Amino acid sequence: MTRKISVIVPVYNVEDYLERCLDSLVSQTHTNLEIIIVNDGTKDNSVAIAERYAQEDPRIQIIHQDNAGLSQARNTGLKYATGDYVAFLDSDDWLEKDAYAYMLALLEEKEADICVGGIHRTAEQKSIAQSKEARVEVLTQKLYAKKYFKIASQTIEYYVWNKLYKRQVVEGIQYPKDFYAEDVPTTFRYILRAQKIVVTDRIVYHYFINNHGLTAQFSKKHFDVLKTWDIVVEEATKSADTDYIKWAKLNSQRADFALLTEISLSPNFKILKKEFSDQIEILSHQLKNNRKDLLAAQLPLSRKILISLYASNYLFFADLVNRLIKMKRMLKK
Incomplete structure (x- = not known):
């Protein structure tokens, strides 16, 4: 039996993007998924969209809560996660079709605790073709922590959503509530739980640059x-x-x-x-x-x-x- 992956998707006022996100998720080539949609008190048509997908796909469950922010939505999702592995997907982003199959294969082949995938940042609505051969490296906790802290490196490693984690890495760790940039301390806590991290530059995750989002203007x-x-x-x-x-x-x-x-x-x-x-x-x-x-x-x-x-x-x-x-x-x- 293939390993089960729990995917946590916080949803708040994303009716314009949610279908693209969920289409990329339900069509994953790794099919043993537990899809946990957390409705964080959304006020638009997002819940109706999510419910339509849930009716068609029994892997989807929808958890409702009053609006409490992204951190608390992820914490809520983690309470319901039962998979062998855990992933996070933001509802205005989307995945390559084989994202989880590819990352899971790397985790099992390299006997690693976390897999870090490549990111495509875009304001467009589509994926991109990948022609180059993917680079893969296996790092110790210390070496990956060095990248996270940007020591002789300028890559951003604190994102939680371009990664696949063994359940034991994330279990029991809470995102800080009411925080902007909540990924920063949480990712470090995950790193401290991992002994081996496999990193690839193959694009698995498409990050949508939303000019109307939280980070669009300084506040x-x-x-x-x-x-x-x-x-x-x-x-x-x-x-x-x-x-x-x-x-x-x-x-x-x-x-x-x-x-x-x-x-x-x-x-x-x-x-x-x-x-x-x-x-x-x-x-x-x-x-x-x-x-x-x-x-x-x-x-x-x-x-x-x-x-x-x-x-x-x-x-x-x-x-x-x-x-x-x-x-x-x-x-x-």
């Missing part, structure tokens, strides 16, 4: 990133691994810089610098204090230049960067 919620890295530092400290502690603290410092950069690049920079003046002052002060550590880290030269500039006079250089970005956009028109 107060983005400052939650600081809390997420505080949790990671705490988890690293519990692990007693000196590398993890050092890397976690460095990434906490990088988070200050990342937020300041995101604000400076925003089309609404003039509004944001007034609205979040207190937060910007605190972040700028922390960046100045941590400048030496950040400049000594393995970061691209372009980032080190910005760190030096922002640490010396954030508002002046952020305004300059913002003006340059606007000019560049105008020239492209």
